[in-house]
Amino acid sequence: MASIVLSGLSKVYGGTVRAVDRLDLSVVDGEFFALLGPSGCGKTTLLRTVAGLEEATEGTVSIGGVDVTALPPGRRNVAMVFQDYALFPHMTVADNISYPLKIKKVPREERRRRAAEAASSLSLDGLAERRPAELSGGQQQRVALARAVAYHPAVFLFDEPLSNLDARLRLEARTFLKKLQRDLGVTTMFVTHDQAEALALADRIAVMESGRIRQLGTPREVFGRPANTLVANFIGSTPMNLLPGTISGPDLLVHGQRLAVPPGSPVDLRPVTVGIRPEYLDLSVSHSDADAPQEHGDGALRGVVAIVENLGTASLVTLEAEGFSVAATVPEGEEPAVGTEAWVRPRPGRLLLYGEGGELLGASPVPSAKG
């Protein structure tokens, strides 16, 4: 099959706008790889450059060990699924799926067989003679996938293929897509702005911003140890708590409240940002160590419950303290009443410190993008 290797890849628009900035990346064979980032971060441009729809300004693109930088899109053996699916409105479902094979001059019989095979593997049986306008959004999306599957490409390129579906259908399509990719084992590059989608689907995620990769890692790494505050802010359905703090000897001060400094952190007085996910904070209303005065650095933050938001199986509780507010999730049925005093304690190993530039302290710098 095929790996994708990008080296020193740049795409410059109009001489000044660097949509993709000297990017090195390699996607291994059979991997489900997600490009994640806010709109305008260059992820779609990167995908289109891999497809050949955009010409690289500098650098090279290799697919399956072959340098394809100078090849037109049609000779790269990739299949792309667009956000609007790009199904040809004047062709039937069967014609849509077999059109790429017709271009490749595959004989009619084989064309028909492969199209029918792809259609039935994507549960499109009985729709072959319909036109795209007569299909639901989910069916259209599956026809677009079937067209890509029937082509037997070396690489799938998906440009936000789930974003035009409604929320419920999107979850179903997500599961479906992951299973399809597992079954076929085709290297897949997937662009999305939805962090939940990237976490759920991908083997590895590249979080992009301003044409650069800000973190590259497995969903677990990207979620659990964001390499910088930008990634920390972007990943997670509830935003990470980012609180201003200072290190003072063994203590970490957040607006006068004390937390334990995580092991391996640099010991000095410079200002830091304390990062802790709401999911990794334990909330209690009866203070475990109630007799001890608050000043003694007991590793919990105290505040008054201000807002409780129901998330379904959990609730997001926001505590107001002097100078800051901090959010924590609590399991269903354990929500404290608004106005009560409560404490939140980070779980061991979950508290992260970020330096003034926003990069993670006590961790290796952004891992080399080479995969």
Next chain:
Amino acid sequence: MSAAVFARRVGFYTLVCVVLAFFAFPLLWLVATPFDAHPALGVTWPELTLRNFSALRHNPYALRSLLNSVLLAAGTAAIVVAAAAFAAYPLARVRIPGRNALLYLLLLLSSIVTGTAAMVPIYQLVFQLGLIDSRLGVVLVVSGGLLPAAIFILKDFMDTIPRSYEESARVFGASPFQILRDVVAPIARPGLATIAVWTIVQVWGNFLLPFILLRDPGKQPAAVLMRTFYTEGGQPNLALLSTFSLVYAVPVVAMYLFVNRRYGFRFHGGIKS
């Protein structure tokens, strides 16, 4: 309903009827007179006969002129549709500096090409090319006059076709020509049909250009031939004129109805999805 409102309504509808009759009258004349044994410049209940049609059939030039009209219209439509499609597609897709200025300038100048003022230089040009008294000469000049507007309308159609259709075909390896043939042209078909019908109507009704450029009565189209239907006494031959007018008008109306039903006329693009 009060009497005043009633009176006002009666007055309004009477007025509408008068206006309608005023505009319907010529059409009524056109439909009734060819079947009348004693055609006149008034509408009476006709004394039904088909004699006028057989007289028309025996006119040496009448049917041939209709065929000439068809040839001119079909030739022009073929050139205009093909050339406009090939011009509009790149104009809609490639960013050329001054593209819109160019289009508007062409549109502005095109009214001159088929206009009366340019007849002398056009005659000179066609004469130099040796195309006087040739149908090809008429087709080329009329095509030149109609192309800018056709390009303008078609470009608008093609602007509305999402690029992702073409990009999708490109990723699968389709050549630009395959993309135009398999993807763009079928989607722009209502636009192409509109251009074709509009061109045919323009040529069908054009008098001045074929009148000037075609000398041989055997090559003249219906619109030009019509002026020859006079009696020996110098009076218009109403029997032939009305019958020929009806035969001349029916194909265009029929074509309009057919194309409208098949594709629907639209002067702007838009994809139903």
